[in-house]
Amino acid sequence: MKNKELSAQDRLILSKKNRRLDEVRGKIYVTAAALIMISATIAITIFLGSKGMQSFITNGLNIFEFITSTDWNPVGENPSFGAFPFIFGSFAVTFLSALIAAPLGIGAAIFMTEIAPSWGRKILQPVIELLVGIPSVVYGFIGLTVLVPFLRDNIGGIGFSLLAGTIVLSIMILPTVISISTDALASLPNNLREGSYALGATRWQTIRKVLLKAAMPSLLTAVVLGMARAFGEALAVQMVIGNVRELPSSILDASATLTTIITLNMGHTTYGSLENNTLWSMGLILLVMSFAFILFIRYLSSRRKI
């Protein structure tokens, strides 16, 4: 009721002031939110970077040896820290799962956009969303209780293997590959298809010679994003891969990846000890690889023609 005593002019000035204050407050709020994202990214890089370098700087570990040596024996008389088996394991599961997921994912995308655009999409779209919705521990658990015994009984080895990790991961990254490939193919201009059909090409010829070539950079992006996800996945792989420190000699051998060793040993080692520090160095490798994947995807998208 106080407002009524003020003159009209006062009220206008007051509300203008309020508005201006409101305006400033709003801007501060959204800018702060944006700054928090920058600071989170920088903080992650700095904290993990400095902590990850500790084993080389404070403990004097040879960085070259850490990356290339295959001898991982952190608790022995003469401890040695060669992380190569784990780096190899990470890259192996990543590439192998991409090898499975890429044809399946791109194939499904082609089915949805080219073969059966009307009903194919209606069926596969919810399927993809449901596959994304299954948490990674559940994938790991099913891998552990179904896939591992199946491999042990039917294919050989102890079941816990590079192959088991690869299969679990390829199903996990399938939705990423499918949805990005579908977007890529669906966004191709229709006159590409019509032009090809007008020349008398069959559907398969059109797909193979025109559409796949035109969409190639985007399809590669889809696969690389899937690989980035596979490289960083921890728990599902950890449950099925066996976690041994030796280099696997076949796809049926148990193996380990950077993420699985970190998951397994972070809780069991003393914070600040050399073994613990090497885990942080592995974390730093994961961070660096994640930057590398982003750079590669940027490179690919700069090459996109259409």
Next chain:
Amino acid sequence: MSSKAWDKIATSIFGAIAFLIVAILIALFGYILTKGLPVVTWDFLTTPSSTVRAGGGIRDQLFNSFYVLFITMIFTVPLGIGGGIYMAEYAKDTKLTGFIRTCIEVLASLPSIVIGMFGLLVFVNLTGWGYSIIGGALALTVFNLPVMVRVTEDALRTVPRDQKEASLALGMTKWHTIKTILVPIAFPSILTGAILASGRVFGEAAALLFTAGLSTPRLDYANWNPFADNSPLNVFRPAETLAVHIWSVNTQGIIPDVEQVANGASAVLVISVLLFNLAARGIGALIFKKMTASK
């Protein structure tokens, strides 16, 4: 072989791939539900878990999952919406904006275990909180923020330009326009995105292993004092969530009925995520209908 025959072969291969993917999904869900649902009884949901004996339930883990999710969303939603508004309405086409975009991209693509390690370093060790719900929630916020920002930005960008311009033409200030015109119109999409993100957070485990921990203290659900050690509402206590529980009983546990517990917990987890997805569609559509004249 003629090109027509090749075309037929290719078509059937693509059909087979699509069929295979649908079959994988059906097999996964069939397995989870047929194995898990018989275990999920009222008793299973309401008894605390046991570390050594059989017959434990998932009461505390279930509560922890929802509570961690709730705390995470308290941080994520305002920050994510603010960031999204900034990107959609305030950010000019400068180097800084490009840098923020790169940051969002980096945060979105970081492996969750790396975010968990960052959380261990900062929210567990540096702050001295130890394993805590709040540490876990902050780590999950880092993990979830880029999603929320993207959802908000996309939602704001789909608001018709006319509506924004009409508001500005009436003399409304920028922030007032955003607050009273843009955000309400974009609200259904933002909400849908937020619920979908919740589903993702609900099933996340790797980021929580080193931040919220692998254990839960003995809880007294009658104690609502958020500062008491045994209160479920205390945010500074360690909390094992459902997803983490599935991992830990399988890899570190010694209980004899591991498979039972894990089956039941997986079913609960998957059904919850499914409900999140359904709710996201349902609520978004419902609010859109209420707010607009469309039928």
